[in-house]
Every structure is written in C-alpha cells, then in structure tokens.
Amino acid sequence: xxxxxxxxxxxxxxxxxNVAPYVDPFSNVPVGQITGxxxxxxxxxxxxxLQSIEQAIDAAGLKDGMTISFHHHxxxxxxxxxxxxxxxxxxxxxxxxxxxxxxxxxxxxxxxYIEQGVITxxxxxxxxGKLGQLLTSGKLSKPTIIRSHGGRARAIECGELHIDxxxxxxxxxxxxxxxxxxxxxxxCGSLGYAMVDAAYADKxxxxxxxxxxxxxxxxxxxxxxxxxIVQVESIGDPKGIAxxxxxxxxxxxxxxxxxxxxxxxxxxxxFKQDYSIQLGSGGASLAAARFLKEKMKKQGIxxxxxxxxxxxxxxxxxxxxxxxxxxDVQDFDIPSIExxxxxxxxxxxxxxxxxxxxxxxxxxxxxxxxxxSATEVDVDFNVNVITDSNGVIxxxxxxxxDTAAGAALSIVVAxxxxxxxxxxxxQVHTVCxxxxxxxxxxxxxxxxxxxQRKDLIKNxxxxxxxxxxxxxxxxxAYEFAGKPDPIQVSDxxxxxxxYRDGTLIDVIRTPL
Amino acid sequence: xxxIIEPSQAGTVESNDILIILTPVSADKGIHVELTSPVLKKYxxxxxNVIQEVLREQGIDAVHVSANDRGALDCTIRAxxxxxxxxxxxxxxLG
Amino acid sequence: MKLRRTMxxxxxxxxxxxxxxGIYGADTIIFDLEDSVALSEKDAARHLVYNAMKSIRYxxxxxxxxxxxxxxxxxxxxxxxxxxxxxxxxLPKAETAADIEEIDELITAAEIxxxxxxxxINMMAAIETAKGIRNAYDIAAxxxxxxxxxxxxxxxxxxxxxxxxxxxxxFFAGRGQLILAAREAGIHxxxxxxxxxxxxxDFIAETTRIKEMGFDGKSVxxxxxxxxxxxxxxxxxxxxxxxxxxIAAYEESLARKSGVVSLNGKxxxxxxxxxxxxxxxxxxxxxxxxxxxxx
Numbered sequence: 001x002x003x004x005x006x007x008x009x010x011x012x013x014x015x016x017x018n019v020a021p022y023v024d025p026f027s028n029v030p031v032g033q034i035t036g037x038x039x040x041x042x043x044x045x046x047x048x049x050l051q052s053i054e055q056a057i058d059a060a061g062l063k064d065g066m067t068i069s070f071h072h073h074x075x076x077x078x079x080x081x082x083x084x085x086x087x088x089x090x091x092x093x094x095x096x097x098x099x100x101x102x103x104x105x106x107x108x109x110x111x112x113y114i115e116q117g118v119i120t121x122x123x124x125x126x127x128x129g130k131l132g133q134l135l136t137s138g139k140l141s142k143p144t145i146i147r148s149h150g151g152r153a154r155a156i157e158c159g160e161l162h163i164d165x166x167x168x169x170x171x172x173x174x175x176x177x178x179x180x181x182x183x184x185x186x187x188c189g190s191l192g193y194a195m196v197d198a199a200y201a202d203k204x205x206x207x208x209x210x211x212x213x214x215x216x217x218x219x220x221x222x223x224x225x226x227x228x229i230v231q232v233e234s235i236g237d238p239k240g241i242a243x244x245x246x247x248x249x250x251x252x253x254x255x256x257x258x259x260x261x262x263x264x265x266x267x268x269x270x271f272k273q274d275y276s277i278q279l280g281s282g283g284a285s286l287a288a289a290r291f292l293k294e295k296m297k298k299q300g301i302x303x304x305x306x307x308x309x310x311x312x313x314x315x316x317x318x319x320x321x322x323x324x325x326x327x328d329v330q331d332f333d334i335p336s337i338e339x340x341x342x343x344x345x346x347x348x349x350x351x352x353x354x355x356x357x358x359x360x361x362x363x364x365x366x367x368x369x370x371x372x373s374a375t376e377v378d379v380d381f382n383v384n385v386i387t388d389s390n391g392v393i394x395x396x397x398x399x400x401x402d403t404a405a406g407a408a409l410s411i412v413v414a415x416x417x418x419x420x421x422x423x424x425x426x427q428v429h430t431v432c433x434x435x436x437x438x439x440x441x442x443x444x445x446x447x448x449x450x451x452q453r454k455d456l457i458k459n460x461x462x463x464x465x466x467x468x469x470x471x472x473x474x475x476x477a478y479e480f481a482g483k484p485d486p487i488q489v490s491d492x493x494x495x496x497x498x499y500r501d502g503t504l505i506d507v508i509r510t511p512l
Numbered sequence: 513x514x515x516i517i518e519p520s521q522a523g524t525v526e527s528n529d530i531l532i533i534l535t536p537v538s539a540d541k542g543i544h545v546e547l548t549s550p551v552l553k554k555y556x557x558x559x560x561n562v563i564q565e566v567l568r569e570q571g572i573d574a575v576h577v578s579a580n581d582r583g584a585l586d587c588t589i590r591a592x593x594x595x596x597x598x599x600x601x602x603x604x605x606l607g
Numbered sequence: 608m609k610l611r612r613t614m615x616x617x618x619x620x621x622x623x624x625x626x627x628x629g630i631y632g633a634d635t636i637i638f639d640l641e642d643s644v645a646l647s648e649k650d651a652a653r654h655l656v657y658n659a660m661k662s663i664r665y666x667x668x669x670x671x672x673x674x675x676x677x678x679x680x681x682x683x684x685x686x687x688x689x690x691x692x693x694x695x696x697x698l699p700k701a702e703t704a705a706d707i708e709e710i711d712e713l714i715t716a717a718e719i720x721x722x723x724x725x726x727x728i729n730m731m732a733a734i735e736t737a738k739g740i741r742n743a744y745d746i747a748a749x750x751x752x753x754x755x756x757x758x759x760x761x762x763x764x765x766x767x768x769x770x771x772x773x774x775x776x777x778f779f780a781g782r783g784q785l786i787l788a789a790r791e792a793g794i795h796x797x798x799x800x801x802x803x804x805x806x807x808x809d810f811i812a813e814t815t816r817i818k819e820m821g822f823d824g825k826s827v828x829x830x831x832x833x834x835x836x837x838x839x840x841x842x843x844x845x846x847x848x849x850x851x852x853x854i855a856a857y858e859e860s861l862a863r864k865s866g867v868v869s870l871n872g873k874x875x876x877x878x879x880x881x882x883x884x885x886x887x888x889x890x891x892x893x894x895x896x897x898x899x900x901x902x
Contacts, residue, residue, distance in 0.1 A: 252830035253627055390553050417626075419527055419583020420551050444630050480585055480626070480663070484554035511553070522651055528623035587662040588622040591654040598650055
C-alpha cells in the first residue's frame with residue numbers, strides 16, 4: 001500500500017499487529033476507551049521499599065514475554081536501564097519487549113542481552129551508535145517500533161503499548177513512592193516522559209539513589225502509582241544527565257541559519273504579543289533564541305509560553321520576563337533543572353499533556369512557532385531525523401512529528417550540506433515527519449516555504465531573506481555534492497516508523 | 513605520461529577535506545584506489561571517479577592511492593590529488 | 608556602484624571555509640595564499656583555491672591574495688589563479704608603482720592567453736611600509752586595473768616601530784595618507800583587519816572611526832564581523848529620505864533638460880547628487896526594510 005507520503009507499506013509486517021498506512025496528519029479518528037493499569041490495593045503500614053532490584057523483579061512478577069519500560073531523562077548518564085536489564089538477565093528471564101521513552105549511547109551496554117534473547121523486541125523514540133546499528137540490522141525477532149513522544153503517550157493510553165512493569169529512575173523518592181526529579185545527586189528536572197509510564201503500567205518500580213523520609217515535596221509522580229522502591233548506590237552520572245549551560249554556537253554558519261530563522265519568524269505573521277514558541281536543542285535552534293530575544297526586546301514583544309525540552313537560553317528569557325511561562329517535558333542542562341526547582345512559572349508536564357494527539361488537547365496544539373532540526377528534507381518537505389546517510393538508525397523522532405503538526409508555524413533549520421551530504425534531496429531515506437506539517441526550511445544558502453503556505457510566501461517577501469523554491473535548494477545542494485546514489489536496502493523490515501496517530505508513515509529496511 | 517616516483521601525501525583528515533597518499537608501484541601493477549569515507553554508500557562511486565579522472569588526465573597509469581575522505585567535495589578531491597601528484601616528484605617519461 | 612564595505616580573508620588551504628565563504632554577505636571575499644598558509648602548504652592552497660573557484664559559483668566579488676612576487680610562490684600563484692579569472696588580484700606589500708606595473712603586465716598576458724576580455728581582472732594593493740605610504744598615490748594610479756588600496760596592519764606597525772593602541776593613533780598618519788591617495792586616484796580605500804574577533808566594542812569603535820575618515824570599507828577576518836561593519840555603514844532613515852529627495856530632484860531636472868538641480872528652492876551641486884547616489888547604494892545593500900538586522 002502506498003501511504004499518504006508515497007511510501008510503500010506492506011499490508012502485513014511480521015511482528016506488527018495492526019498495519020494501518022498513514023493518510024494525512026489529522027484524519028485518523030480514534031475509537032474505543034482509554035485503558036488503565038490493573039487495580040491493586042495497598043494496606044496501611046505495608047512496606048514498599050525492597051532490598052534489591054532482583055527482589056523488585058520478583059515482587060512485580062516479571063515473566064518471559066512481558067513488556068518493560070524506562071524513561072530517558074538521564075540521557076547519556078543513565079544507569080537504570082542497564083542495571084535493571086542486567087539483573088533481569090541474571091534471573092534467566094527472556095523474550096521481553098523493551099519500551100523506553102528513548103535510548104542513548106550509554107545503553108549500548110545492553111547489546112549482549114539483546115543478542116542472548118533477554119530482549120527480543122524494542123519500541124522507542126530512537127537509538128544511536130551501536131544500538132542503532134543493531135536495531136537496523138533486523139536481527140531482532142520483531143521490527144522495532146519508532147514512535148514520537150506524543151505517539152508513545154497515545155499508544156500507552158489506548159493500550160497499543162501495554163507496559164507490564166515500568167522501572168522509573170527516581171532522583172528523589174520517599175519511602176511511600178512519591179517521586180520528583182529536582183532533588184538528589186542525579187537530579188534531571190522534569191519527569192514528563194516517566195509520568196505516562198507511572199500512570200498506565202501494571203506495576204511500577206522506583207529506583208532511587210536519594211531515598212528520603214515520607215513525605216517528599218514537591219511530588220511529580222505520586223505514591224498512588226508506585227508499587228515498589230529500591231535504593232541503589234547511583235542511578236546516573238550527573239555529567240551525562242545534564243551539561244553545563246548549553247552555550248550558543250560561535251559557528252558562523254549556524255549563526256547565519258539562526259539569524260535567517262529568527263527573521264523568518266519575525267515576518268511570518270506570528271511574531272506578536274503573547275505568541276508561543278518551542279526551540280530544539282540543536283546549535284542553530286539555540287542560536288535562534290539569541291536573535292529572537294533581540295527582536296522581542298527591540299519590538300517590545302513578550303511570549304505567553306515557551307515549550308519543550310528546556311535549555312539555558314530559554315530560561316534566560318523566562319527570567320528576563322520575555323516568556324511568561326515555560327512548560328517542560330525534559331531538561332537538558334543545569335540552569336534548566338535549577339529553574340524548574342525554584343521558578344513557579346516553570347511548569348512540569350507529562351508527555352501526554354505535551355504532545356498526545358488523542359486526548360482532549362495537548363499543549364502543542366496551542367503552539368505558534370517551533371524550530372526543529374533535520375537530518376534530511378525532501379522536495380515534498382518530508383523530514384528524516386532517524387536514519388543517517390547509510391540508512392542506519394542514529395537519532396530519535398522525539399517531539400518532531402508532534403510539534404510540527406501542532407504548531408501554526410513549523411520551521412526546520414539545517415545546513416544545506418553536512419560535509420558532502422546534501423540536506424535537501426529528492427527523497428529522504430526515511431519519512432518521520434510529513435511535509436504537510438512542515439512550513440519553512442531554513443538553510444545557510446536559501447529559505448524555502450511550503451507552497452501550501454501562500455500566506456507565508458507573501459509575508460516573507462518583505463523579509464530580505466534568500467527565498468528559493470525547495471527544488472532550487474535541492475539543485476544547489478546537488479551542484480556542490482553531486483546527486484547521491486540511493487542506499488541499497490534488503491527486503492528485511494528492521495523497524496517501522498509510526499506517525500503520532502499510530503498509522504505507519506514509513507518502514508526502515510536493513511541496508512545491504 | 514607521468515610516473516609516480518616517490519611516495520607523497522596531500523590534504524588532511526579534517527572535515528570537508530581528504531587525505532591522499534600516493535605510493536609508487538611497478539608499471540604492471542596499474543592503478544589501485546583504497547577509499548575510506550563516511551559517505552561511501554552515497555558518494556563512493558563518484559569519489560572514485562574523480563580520483564581516476566585526475567590520474568587519467570595526468571597520464572598516470574600505475575600508482576597506489578590511499579584516500580581517507582572526510583566529506584570532501586569533488587573540487588577538494590581534485591586539488592588534493594593534484595598536489596599529491598606534484599609532490600610525488602612526478603617526472604615526464606618519454607615514450 | 609560597487610561597494611567594498613567588507614573584504615573578508617579566507618584561508619586558502621581550508622576546504623570548509625572556501626566552500627562557505629560566499630554565504631555571509633561580505634562584499635568581497637579574498638582567498639588567501641599568503642599569510643594564512645604555511646610555507647609547506649603553498650602548493651596545496653594554490654591547487655585548492657584554483658579548483659574551488661573553478662567549480663563553485665560565488666555571488667560576491669572574489670579576490671585572491673597572492674604571495675609577493677619576490678618570493679618563490681608569487682609567479683606560480685598568478686599563473687595558476689589567473690586561469691580561473693578572479694575578479695581581483697590583491698598584492699601584499701606594494702611599495703612602488705613598478706610593483707603594480709609588473710603584475711599588470713602578467714595579468715594582461717594571461718587575459719590574452721585565456722581569452723578573457725582585456726582589463727576584466729582588477730587589482731588592489733596592500734601598503735604595509737612607510738615607503739609604500741609615501742608612494743601611495745603612485746601605487747593607486749599605476750594601472751587602470753587598480754580599484755583599491757588597503758593599509759596593512761602588523762607589518763606596517765613593525766616598520767613604523769610601534770604597536771597597536773586602543774584609539775589607533777599609530778595608524779593615524781598612514782590612514783590619512785592612504786585615503787588622500789585613494790581619493791585622488793578615484794579608487795577605494797580599505798582599512799586593515801581587526802584580529803580580536805571577540806572584542807566587539809573596540810571593533811565597532813575602530814570601524815566607526817575609519818568610516819568617518821572616509822574609508823570605503825574594512826578587511827575582516829571572521830564572518831561575525833561582517834554585519835557589524837555593514838550596520839555602521841548603513842545610512843539612517845533621515846539620510847535615506849534626504850538622498851531620495853535629492854535624486855528625485857535630479858531626475859526631474861534631467862527630464863526638464865535643465866542644468867539646474869534644486870530642492871526646496873535651493874540649488875544642489877553635482878557632488879551632492881553623487882553623495883546621494885552613494886547613500887542609496889549603501890541603503891540598498893542592507894535592504895531598506897531590514898536595516899540594521901540584515902545580513
């Protein structure tokens with residue numbers, strides 16, 4: 001079947017239950033009821049704190065073939081996922097589905113357990129390095145399911161992704177299971193992704209290196225959702241969890257792209273008092289914050305809210321009163337973690353509140369402007385953020401699909417060439433975000449507006465930007481680099497990429 | 513016809529560049545190109561073509577080329593090849 | 608009207624920088640074969656600049672700074688680079704008109720050899736010594752190819768036996784002589800580089816100073832300096848408005864076939880018209896709608 005972005009999706013894919021091809025961003029209407037965890041009771045004065053991860057695995061009743069989940073707020077400093085999988089392997093349990101909110105390079109440690117069959121399927125937002133290579137190799141018994149952050153929240157709430165046991169790294173946890181992310185030596189800030197797992201998993205195990213007497217305050221994940229608690233020496237490496245303040249780039253090319261992006265926003269028609277914005281954590285996106293800030297100050301404009309994965313430049317704008325409130329699903333650096341701890345206008349939110357398309361309204365629906373990055377963009381404005389130039393998984397969909405669909409204006413920033421690789425091409429290797437939801441592509445050599453957006457084409461005429469058709473951008477990229485040879489792939493489907501509504505937007509075949 | 517008479521190199525392993533190392537071989541060995549590149553799948557064929565083309569233009573028909581590519585464009589590959597050939601004390605050989 | 612507010616040096620042996628040199632909005636990019644290239648890499652830079660110019664379309668003026676012809680590299684640089692028709696050859700350390708005349712002849716020969724239109728390759732010279740400053744006019748007027756003279760920085764200060772100060776008194780005499788020579792010869796005067804890229808404050812002060820002295824532009828070493836210079840050279844709303852009215856009056860007088868230009872009842876001299884044209888050229892270059900923030 002050819003889907004709504006022109007990709008050939010097989011009618012049946014071994015290991016994938018419901019294969020529904022993507023049609024368009026909003027036509028898929030959900031049916032049925034929201035699911036929920038098993039009902040349990042907890043008697044007064046019962047003990048939730050257990051002695052070891054092994055004991056928690058037993059108490060939670062982990063069996064062959066179940067689905068377990070983790071959050072990725074500890075980013076590349078995460079110890080929890082590796083430590084729990086190692087414990088599970090020691091118990092001889094096999095055939096598990098691993099469904100973390102995402103995977104980082106540090107999780108490469110679990111590769112032997114995948115090879116030994118402890119884990120036989122993976123559902124994630126993405127993966128990098130050797131883990132990405134393994135997931136692309138097609139060696140797992142089922143194709144990996146790639147979902148956006150909003151898509152994962154949706155899948156959990158509707159029951160498509162049923163989590164038997166959620167293991168939650170808890171930077172601070174009291175003896176009755178109240179959790180927050182802002183205290184303790186492994187503080188990570190928001191626990192937005194873990195909130196959904198805690199609310200819907202049949203069993204929830206908190207793993208902490210900062211166990212405090214009851215009660216903990218503030219509470220991000222409440223005691224009513226947590227079954228067991230295990231204290232360990234360390235749940236993460238603070239250096240990998242959060243960097244120092246993410247610095248704005250000095251790379252002139254990134255600055256140029258950022259300046260074009262900020263100018264595009266200024267002239268788009270959305271740059272008004274109380275507009276709202278999300279910035280990515282990439283170099284050009286962060287640098288755009290600096291230029292936007294100058295424009296906001298100059299024109300006396302303030303934003304109603306800022307959204308997303310949060311970084312220091314955003315926090316500066318919050319503290320200077322340029323943004324009224326920040327809604328936070330994840331933090332990237334120490335200033336952001338400090339801010340969510342002390343600033344009442346810095347609000348933690350769940351992945352469902354952030355981006356789930358099938359609830360009564362995620363905050364992305366209220367978003368005016370988002371700046372996103374891309375690995376590849378094609379002449380239909382489709383974006384790839386998951387596979388590299390060799391067709392191997394090396395990134396994550398994250399909130400890309402969700403914010404592109406929700407925001408009134410979605411801007412993709414990327415250099416036209418990375419080394420020799422063109423960023424704008426005839427066809428991206430993997431479609432992650434459909435072109436129907438992408439409005440402007442900003443490169444250092446030209447800015448292209450989606451032809452559907454006649455309003456933007458008109459508004460940007462006054463902006464003195466190097467406007468081009470997307471085809472011109474592609475031709476320019478090919479003029480430098482030459483037309484790339486296509487990546488040869490086998491018939492083996494190693495992964496499927498879900499659109500946020502649960503339909504399949506693309507499949508990733510193992511490269512030859 | 514040119515002959516590569518001593519080993520030479522040109523370029524760097526910084527991004528957007530290519531490091532070319534030429535090693536002389538006996539005339540009957542012909543041309544051998546050993547290419548490493550992060551963009552091998554998409555551009556390996558084209559990089560190889562450029563290297564062969566420069567050798568042909570210079571009339572070199574026996575050499576070992578080691579090319580360590582870091583995303584160089586064709587113009588850079590040509591420049592590095594030309595520099596390496598110059599440096600190989602390439603001598604005009606009659607006949 | 609050709610503007611040379613910013614002439615950006617680009618190290619000739621760096622492929623990444625050569626490829627992207629044209630995107631930052633500099634009025635001129637100067638591919639450097641001289642000071643930024645190690646002695647052992649002169650050949651590599653020459654091949655690289657040649658091949659980059661041959662295959663990449665740059666939308667701004669492209670200059671090449673060659674090594675001095677007294678070095679073993681100068682002639683080879685010219686021979687290679689002239690084949691790809693640079694807009695401009697920049698000579699380092701010009702001291703006499705004879706330096707210019709010698710290169711002029713080589714360029715003329717190359718234009719014939721490659722079938723380029725005679726006189727299509729321009730020249731500029733950097734003056735980096737006291738002797739050169741004394742001969743500045745002769746250098747500027749030595750060839751019709753000459754479009755600019757520039758004052759060089761560190762070498763010049765070494766020759767003067769002084770060093771950089773915050774307010775630039777050490778350059779005062781040289782800059783003064785250079786601008787007079789350039790104006791007499793009817794070509795551009797370009798100021799030296801300001802190397803401390805992170806010192807924005809002093810860079811702004813120096814650029815403002817040289818603009819006020821009459822310089823047409825400045826050599827820059829980093830793309831981040833380009834916007835700053837262009838902002839300083841951008842005319843104000845009031846200046847643009849006045850210039851537009853002067854030009855309107857001038858055009859009207861042309862239409863009336865009248866030799867007298869008047870605005871609000873006052874006579875306007877032709878130099879005032881020329882200045883208005885210059886103001887509008889600067890205004891256009893920064894884009895009238897995005898003044899101050901445009902790239």
